[in-house]
Amino acid sequence: MEETKTDRKSMSRRNFLKSTGAAVAVAAASGMVGAKTAEAATKIPKKWDKEADIIMVGSGYSGLAGTLEARRLGLSVLVLEKMKTLGGNSIIADGGANAVDPVRQKRQGIVDSTDLYFKHTMEGGDNINDPEKVRYMVEHALDDCVNYLENLGVKWPDKVVRGYGSLYERTHYIGTYTDKKGRKWQKGAANIYAMLDEMERIGQPILLDHEVTQIIREKPLSGRVLGVEVKAGKKKLYFRAKKGVVLASGGFGANLEWVIQHDRRLEYTGTTNHPGATGECIKFAEDVGAETLHMDYIQAIPLKDVIPPFKGMFFLIESEEVRKASPSMPYRIFANKDGKRFVDEGARRDVIKATCLAQPLFEPKNLIEANTIEELEDKLGIPKGNLVETVNKYNAACDAKSDPEFGKDKSVLIPLRMPPFIARTRALQRHHTMGGLLVKGTTGEVIDRWGKIIPGLYSAGEATGGTHGSNRLGHNGTVDSIVFGQTCARVIAKSKV
Numbered sequence: 001m002e003e004t005k006t007d008r009k010s011m012s013r014r015n016f017l018k019s020t021g022a023a024v025a026v027a028a029a030s031g032m033v034g035a036k037t038a039e040a041a042t043k044i045p046k047k048w049d050k051e052a053d054i055i056m057v058g059s060g061y062s063g064l065a066g067t068l069e070a071r072r073l074g075l076s077v078l079v080l081e082k083m084k085t086l087g088g089n090s091i092i093a094d095g096g097a098n099a100v101d102p103v104r105q106k107r108q109g110i111v112d113s114t115d116l117y118f119k120h121t122m123e124g125g126d127n128i129n130d131p132e133k134v135r136y137m138v139e140h141a142l143d144d145c146v147n148y149l150e151n152l153g154v155k156w157p158d159k160v161v162r163g164y165g166s167l168y169e170r171t172h173y174i175g176t177y178t179d180k181k182g183r184k185w186q187k188g189a190a191n192i193y194a195m196l197d198e199m200e201r202i203g204q205p206i207l208l209d210h211e212v213t214q215i216i217r218e219k220p221l222s223g224r225v226l227g228v229e230v231k232a233g234k235k236k237l238y239f240r241a242k243k244g245v246v247l248a249s250g251g252f253g254a255n256l257e258w259v260i261q262h263d264r265r266l267e268y269t270g271t272t273n274h275p276g277a278t279g280e281c282i283k284f285a286e287d288v289g290a291e292t293l294h295m296d297y298i299q300a301i302p303l304k305d306v307i308p309p310f311k312g313m314f315f316l317i318e319s320e321e322v323r324k325a326s327p328s329m330p331y332r333i334f335a336n337k338d339g340k341r342f343v344d345e346g347a348r349r350d351v352i353k354a355t356c357l358a359q360p361l362f363e364p365k366n367l368i369e370a371n372t373i374e375e376l377e378d379k380l381g382i383p384k385g386n387l388v389e390t391v392n393k394y395n396a397a398c399d400a401k402s403d404p405e406f407g408k409d410k411s412v413l414i415p416l417r418m419p420p421f422i423a424r425t426r427a428l429q430r431h432h433t434m435g436g437l438l439v440k441g442t443t444g445e446v447i448d449r450w451g452k453i454i455p456g457l458y459s460a461g462e463a464t465g466g467t468h469g470s471n472r473l474g475h476n477g478t479v480d481s482i483v484f485g486q487t488c489a490r491v492i493a494k495s496k497v
């Protein structure tokens with residue numbers, strides 16, 4: 001009998017709840033939450049220094065999208081950012097975004113649907129993602145993220161590409177934006193500056209150097225979340241949230257200590273993240289009873305050139321045809337220190353992570369350019385003939401539109417024939433933390449260890465778990481943060497408080 005959509009939905013929901021149950025048990029066993037911290041969080045101040053309907057913690061995609069939506073709905077917002085600069089991981093990100101896009105994809109002859117996007121996202125996360133969140137995200141990616149940014153002035157390229165680890169040609173990559181002062185931005189900065197101009201237009205400030213150091217709840221593990229304790233320079237301040245505290249505070253990719261508690265293999269890796277991606281708000285939420293999930297799933301990708309003391313894992317090799325096709329990684333080849341390919345470069349990011357970890361390490365080289373593959377071999381100091389053989393085999397696969405060795409999709413099989421050839425040394429860098437706070441479906445309401453909603457506490461973006469399951473599809477991060485930043489604001493606006 002054919003499985004219906006509802007069957008599939010409830011099946012996946014059951015899987016998700018099963019995996020959530022496992023995560024609850026692990027967190028409880030870890031004894032990470034002590035009664036002392038919960039009591040400390042109930043020290044309600046005699047006087048609040050500031051108040052607003054919403055305390056928004058973080059100035060990345062989820063914080064700004066949530067703030068703009070809340071203001072549109074008539075709510076007041078205090079935006080707190082602990083760093084001296086704003087934008088978190090979002091402003092340094094590549095800023096690509098997946099969405100089913102009838103205009104661009106139709107022009108390119110790409111067949112797509114939200115069902116297919118849902119399937120890719122769920123399967124890419126081993127079906128332990130929250131299907132409700134995923135369904136909502138894929139259905140709102142175009143309007144609430146890609147078109148949303150476009151309406152704020154971001155210009156997306158006319159073509160979609162297959163972004164690194166996105167598993168399909170639906171990535172909008174790379175956006176550009178010219179701000180009100182005439183400065184030109186691209187990638188994540190384009191998205192953030194477009195939102196910042198809007199923040200300025202509506203007169204919404206961001207309080208920099210305002211670090212949340214505690215969440216304040218009525219009772220140790222029950223009652224409403226009332227506000228937050230804040231460190232502003234040398235001052236300790238208390239800010240009250242009349243309707244809700246939103247943790248739009250990002251992940252913990254820059255927190256090596258936490259990362260290796262969850263994935264020891266990443267001990268000798270650098271990170272793509274900004275230094276503030278340390279995840280302490282997840283801990284503060286746990287202190288008042290919040291549950292987390294999927295904390296062990298940490299994405300590491302070879303995004304940037306390696307610099308010592310880190311070692312290289314492979315060379316990223318490109319030709320002129322490849323550069324013309326796309327700036328995205330799957331269009332290139334990965335060759336190890338023996339000059340051999342070892343993976344489908346367009347595969348899932350966790351597959352690439354596992355295969356990279358199995359490669360012999362080597363001292364990184366500066367970017368190397370050559371007019372022939374032989375010259376590239378010489379300059380890289382790798383065994384003669386291996387890379388030539390690898391490239392010849394790969395070019396034949398491109399001509400045949402089939403890669404028998406690794407099964408790379410034909411959409412990203414671009415030959416390496418036109419010089420100059422460039423090799424960059426790459427290795428894994430801690431990139432994205434799929435785990436985080438457990439929230440109720442699409443609402444952003446944070447759930448406690450007993451499965452109940454914590455009144456007044458919300459979260460969106462990388463601070464939450466559930467959207468990506470075990471493995472985030474490349475370019476679902478922008479969408480997750482911008483879409484659910486907005487839903488949090490909508491839920492708070494409707495709440496009776």
Ligand SMILES: Cc1cc2nc3c(=O)[nH]c(=O)nc-3n(C[C@H](O)[C@H](O)[C@H](O)COP(=O)(O)OP(=O)(O)OC[C@H]3O[C@@H](n4cnc5c(N)ncnc54)[C@H](O)[C@@H]3O)c2cc1C
Nearest residue numbers: 058060062088089090094095096212250461462475477478
């Ligand atoms: C280099 C790089 C490239 C990427 N490229 C892409 C891409 O092309 N496509 C894609 O989909 N995803 C990409 N990602 C992932 C994606 O950009 C992130 O998942 C997304 O930006 C997260 O947004 P966020 O709002 O949740 O968190 P962030 O943007 O990290 O914002 C969180 C903010 O909260 C602040 N904060 C934290 N704790 C506190 C506290 N205690 N008090 C006050 N403030 C606090 C932080 O300082 C930070 O500014 C990339 C990530 C990186 C690092």
